[in-house]
Amino acid sequence: MTLRNLIKRAARYRGQLFAISVLALLSSVSMLAIPALAGMLLGDAITGSVMQGGVIAALLVGALLLTTVFTLASNVVTATSSARILADFRCEVFDHLSHLPLEFHDNSRQGDLIALATYEASRLSGFLTSTLANVPAMLATSLGATIALFLIDPMLAFVVPVLVPVFYLALKLLSLRLRKLAMRAREAEAEVYAVAESHLQMLMATKTFATEQEQAARYAEVVEESRRRALAAQHASAAIGPISGLIAGCAAIFIIAAAGTQLSGAQENPAELFAFLFYAALLTRPIGSLSSVYGQWQVAKGTLTRLEQVLQLPEESGYGESGMITEPRGAIAFENVRFSYPGRNGPIRDASLTIAPGEVLALIGENGCGKTTLLKLMLRLYDLESGRITFDGRDITTLDVRSLRRQVGYVPQRALLFNGTVRENLAFGYHGSEAPDFERALSLAQASAFVSALPDGLETVIGDNGVRLSGGQRQRIALARAIIADPPVLVFDEATSMWDLEGEAAFVESCRDALVGRTVLFITHRPASLALADRIVTVEGGECREIRPGPELAEILPIPVDDNSQYGISTGSK
Numbered sequence: 117m118t119l120r121n122l123i124k125r126a127a128r129y130r131g132q133l134f135a136i137s138v139l140a141l142l143s144s145v146s147m148l149a150i151p152a153l154a155g156m157l158l159g160d161a162i163t164g165s166v167m168q169g170g171v172i173a174a175l176l177v178g179a180l181l182l183t184t185v186f187t188l189a190s191n192v193v194t195a196t197s198s199a200r201i202l203a204d205f206r207c208e209v210f211d212h213l214s215h216l217p218l219e220f221h222d223n224s225r226q227g228d229l230i231a232l233a234t235y236e237a238s239r240l241s242g243f244l245t246s247t248l249a250n251v252p253a254m255l256a257t258s259l260g261a262t263i264a265l266f267l268i269d270p271m272l273a274f275v276v277p278v279l280v281p282v283f284y285l286a287l288k289l290l291s292l293r294l295r296k297l298a299m300r301a302r303e304a305e306a307e308v309y310a311v312a313e314s315h316l317q318m319l320m321a322t323k324t325f326a327t328e329q330e331q332a333a334r335y336a337e338v339v340e341e342s343r344r345r346a347l348a349a350q351h352a353s354a355a356i357g358p359i360s361g362l363i364a365g366c367a368a369i370f371i372i373a374a375a376g377t378q379l380s381g382a383q384e385n386p387a388e389l390f391a392f393l394f395y396a397a398l399l400t401r402p403i404g405s406l407s408s409v410y411g412q413w414q415v416a417k418g419t420l421t422r423l424e425q426v427l428q429l430p431e432e433s434g435y436g437e438s439g440m441i442t443e444p445r446g447a448i449a450f451e452n453v454r455f456s457y458p459g460r461n462g463p464i465r466d467a468s469l470t471i472a473p474g475e476v477l478a479l480i481g482e483n484g485c486g487k488t489t490l491l492k493l494m495l496r497l498y499d500l501e502s503g504r505i506t507f508d509g510r511d512i513t514t515l516d517v518r519s520l521r522r523q524v525g526y527v528p529q530r531a532l533l534f535n536g537t538v539r540e541n542l543a544f545g546y547h548g549s550e551a552p553d554f555e556r557a558l559s560l561a562q563a564s565a566f567v568s569a570l571p572d573g574l575e576t577v578i579g580d581n582g583v584r585l586s587g588g589q590r591q592r593i594a595l596a597r598a599i600i601a602d603p604p605v606l607v608f609d610e611a612t613s614m615w616d617l618e619g620e621a622a623f624v625e626s627c628r629d630a631l632v633g634r635t636v637l638f639i640t641h642r643p644a645s646l647a648l649a650d651r652i653v654t655v656e657g658g659e660c661r662e663i664r665p666g667p668e669l670a671e672i673l674p675i676p677v678d679d680n681s682q683y684g685i686s687t688g689s690k
């Protein structure tokens with residue numbers, strides 16, 4: 117199964133792999149001439165035939181030159197192809213990972229996936245180009261050397277087949293152990309990536325809790341484990357070459373001894389004796405390499421299995437040509453929606469909710485009741501257990517997910533920014549053909565003042581996750597980004613939770629006009645934002661329930677009734 121997968125995968129690069137094989141073959145063919153010529157040269161030197169010796173020496177230099185040129189060319193093509201294949205593997209793994217459902221990512225370790233897309237992919241490309249493509253040349257050298265030995269002494273015809281099973285058995289025993297060790301080494305290496313990544317992400321917490329020593333100790337622990345496991349695998353792998361070399365060496369001695377009677381006449385023809393010895397020596401090289409190919413194949417098999425495990429996972433459904441949304445209105449309906457995360461019961465049990473185009477709806481409810489989950493379900497980031505969600509009356513499962521998601525400007529609880537300039541971050545979700553209106557979006561998101569105060573304005577680089585900005589500033593950039601995308605539906609998940617009250621009030625004010633005609637869903641408990649809502653819905657016990665203005669709303673809101681009125685919310689108690 118794995119071999120078939122590898123062949124399928126390698127088929128895409130047959131041109132490059134063929135070129136490597138041919139060059140390596142040519143190199144080994146020219147190399148095969150060397151023992152015969154060297155034998156003749158030595159024989160002539162002993163018998164004193166100087167004239168012929170000059171020609172043979174020239175031929176020998178020619179064979180050496182050819183071998184060097186072909187080996188060089190093969191190495192260059194190997195390096196070029198390996199880099200190409202690695203780049204393709206990386207992109208394929210990355211592309212597949214970004215199309216896998218969120219559920220997969222929720223249950224995976226990022227470090228593990230990064231290891232897969234980087235060093236595991238490089239291992240496989242190396243195996244294909246440096247090892248597999250050289251197998252024909254190794255076989256050709258072994259076969260050529262064996263034939264040459266046969267021609268010199270036919271008695272070997274009986275000796276060589278006897279050696280094959282001995283080789284096979286020794287290799288089988290070694291490689292079984294190697295495969296297990298390589299798998300364990302791979303797991304430990306992935307753990308090193310995972311711990312390093314998590315440590316860097318948690319650096320702020322590490323510093324504020326002053327746990328640098330504990331983190332360093334934890335990292336040293338996984339590094340040590342990885343070192344031990346890698347060493348064990350390398351020892352097993354390193355043993356294969358010398359052990360097979362030893363067997364091959366013993367075999368060469370055995371062959372010489374077995375063919376001793378024939379070679380006793382060597383004094384008359386020393387060229388044959390030398391050629392024979394050189395071919396016997398030449399034979400040990402490809403046999404040693406072929407046996408380490410076997411070991412490397414065991415390691416590559418582990419890598420390939422892991423890659424296939426991920427690459428065979430089905431991508432999110434809904435990526436297709438059909439189900440495009442051409443004239444969005446922004447009507448959304450949840451109909452008896454039920455959804456549970458894997459291994460959990462809930463949080464959404466039977467949620468029904470209808471949102472009209474252009475309506476502004478606030479979702480409230482206690483922590484963990486399922487508000488964010490509802491928004492994610494609307495974006496089809498997870499599949500429902502039962503019920504359905506519609507967009508403009510069409511079941512979202514019949515829509516192209518990209519088309520659906522492009523109708524929605526989603527601002528998550530934690531602003532997701534990357535290490536680029538403010539401008540690049542703002543343009544991240546923009547698909548329009550005209551230049552995006554940065555100024556308007558920044559002004560709506562109350563971000564114009566602070567962005568123009570940044571050292572390079574829009575061109576300021578904001579660091580990983582926008583670390584060089586404050587929490588509220590990050591949220592403003594994330595919000596401006598959603599506005600720039602100009603979608604008919606805007607979804608704000610606690611998007612202003614870090615804003616100062618003044619900024620939030622100004623945002624609400626500017627939204628009154630700017631967001632007219634758009635469907636807006638937002639999760640918030642902040643009165644200023646709630647003031648925007650046409651309706652307020654709470655999520656309770658996995659269901660949605662509308663809250664009418666009145667004492668209930670006053671009870672839910674974490675501020676006095678009088679303060680609510682200041683933001684234009686009617687609690688009905690006056």
Ligand SMILES: Nc1ncnc2c1ncn2[C@@H]1O[C@H](COP(=O)(O)OP(=O)(O)OP(=O)(O)O)[C@@H](O)[C@H]1O
Pocket residue numbers: 222457458460462463481482483484485486487488489490
């Ligand atoms: N990826 C996940 N896998 C498993 N359970 C999850 C996942 N995401 C959320 N949950 C669980 O689902 C429940 C609802 O989470 P959700 O984020 O929707 O709550 P919320 O109402 O938005 O909460 P908050 O007000 O704290 O943001 C919680 O109990 C949470 O533990």
